[in-house]
Amino acid sequence: MLGANNIVLQSLYMAQNKSIIGRIPPQDLEAEKAVLGSVMIRPGVMDEIVDLITPESFYASRHATVFETMVELWQKGQPIDLLSVSAKLKDKSKLESIGGSSFLAELSSVVPASVNARYYAQIVYSKSALRGLIAAAEEIAQMGFASERETDEILDEAQSLVYSVASTKSARRFTHLKDALHDAWERLERMHEQKGALRGVATGFADIDNLLSGLQKSDLIILAARPGMGKTTLALDIARHASARENLPVLFCSLEMSMPQVVDRIMAAEARVHSQQMRTGRLSADTEFVKLRDALDRLAKAPLFIDDRAGSNTAQIRANARRIKTEHGLGLIIIDYLQLMATKRDYDSMVGQVTEISRALKALAKDLDVPVLALSQLSRAVESRGGKPRLSDLRESGSIEQDADIVMFIHSEDRDKDPAERTNIVDIVVEKHRNGPTGLIQLYFDKKTTTFLSVERSNISELVAPKESGVGEEF
Incomplete structure (x- = not known):
């Protein structure tokens, strides 16, 4: 039956193609x-x-x-x-x-x-x-x-x-400085009037936003860390804020976690309920169910699109992103994580594979004029050496260092401490910033709700909750 349908389709195509061939193409x-x-x-x-x-x-x-x-x-x-x-x-x-x-x-x-x-x-x-x-x-x-x-x-x-x-038309391949200055002045006036408005996509963390001025259009941002340090958690927090608070359409590509796992994390973080108890159905207090219901109402309105296909390649992500941008607009793309993406051809080493992926992601950011936040693994060298991560620690880095506009690391000394001594304070190290300053920002990890929170240095001690043994000790 399938073969018969194919023959019919080919016949229809040939009939239409003949009509095209018989006509004079558009010309003047x-x-x-x-x-x-x-x-x-x-x-x-x-x-x-x-x-x-x-x-x-x-x-x-x-x-x-x-x-x-x-x-x-x-x-x-x-x-x-x-x-x-x-x-x-x-x-x-x-x-x-x-x-x-x-x-x-x-x-x-x-x-x-x-x-x-x-x-x-x-x-x-x-x-x-x-x-x-x-x-x-x-x-x-x-x-x-x-x-x-x-x-x-x-x-x-x-x-x-x-x-x-x-895109073949290129009516103007240059911009007169006068026109660019006019646009820049309007942007400055708008930010001045709005007092604190960002040029880019807000992450929801004031210190990060102040340092980066938000995530900028056409930028490739790399967020890297060793396993268990909270890459996915921070990325989900950013996706949740951009979509639910800023009402920006976000495409979240989860190559590691399934759709239910992603949704559970988002719900727990938004409702501020214990994530482990929610996953196991052990929520007891009526107030927690009220929080969940309110969170569901807010999240249902958020333009957050999740793609949980394993082994997606850049072509598939680009196709999805184009479709979303056409139908809904698009403000941010997040990929979790880079090393799990597939490539068009096989490589002898991961270096070549990662190079193809990072260049394709940078091209995607420029083509669609949106920031692309890609998560990445770090090599074991950072653990054996100790101290904060370096750009050279990017696993199978390929050309990530060159392609990325911003590289951020998540670092914490808690993993080397006894549970009773852990503060759940992590460092967000901005190691590369092509168009601005680098720096270090501290965040607090709330392990109960599996989310990060902004902290004031003077209030860190107030946020450190008593430790619970056996529940969510890692990020």
Whole structure:
């Protein structure tokens, strides 16, 4: 039955494809001639249109050849006129193929007004984009019938094809400082009026936000620690604050924990109830159930999206992120954790694998213009050496150090102490900050609710609760 359906689909595709083949693709030959004629009359207009169209934007091959020659002359600072273009085409043995000097002379006579050159170029670009969309659709259809490839890989490539058509236009490749200063002034005024407003995504921890000014768009932020130090807990706290308090759509990719485990942690932290007792169903006080119900009401409104697929690769995460951004908007992506992600191909060592992943995550942050917070493991060297972690301790680091805009470590001396001596105070060490200062922030870990809390140095002793043996001694 499946084979019969496939034959039907192929028949439908071929019928539709024939109708496409029989039709003339979108084009405007008069607009193409007007562009070329405008350049011939007023070579200076090349500065106005070269960022909008390329030789490939032209439908007629001879128009593309002429424009390519004009670009070559323009790049060398040589004059662009009937004589120079003819000579250049003759040197390339292409003059006769485009119709000779008579065709070039004709171009100047068909221009309504050379001052409208950019308008003509816009028409050429629009028709070119439509042709590109048709070509992408045909290629996507062909990929759809290719059964030897992974579906996720095909979907990601299909999305990339469509996005590439949409992003071919580059109406301005630079920004005048005057315009950038205007935007900067408006941003400063807005922050001044709001008193304490952040430029980036708020983490919910005042000291971290003050140091980083929030998590910035297009930044790759690495949060690294040894197992059991609280990477996931801190990441969930940030996700919960951004979505439930700031109402920012957040994508949380959990490659290690299942959906129920993630949800249980979020509920316990939001309700401020004992996480272990909640997981085992041993909540007894009515007040705890009231807290849970209120927390559920708040969390139900939070735009937090959880993907708990194990072994996800960057293509799958990118596809999910694009879909969420299109449908809901997107403010933050969190990945738990980097070393568990899959790659497109096998590597001889984890270094190559991690390098591919970190570069892909940085590209994802820039493409979607959102901060990407990726959790990472640290090597055992930090335990054998002692002291605070270093950038070199990033496990199978590859190019993480170079790709990351911010690297933060979680460090605590409690693990080397007796339970009775533990303070549950951890250091958040900002070891790399590409666009700002580094520093150290202290947080308090509430092991009952499995969450971190901001602390004032003067109030640390008030937050240290009596120890309970056997329950949640690790982060």
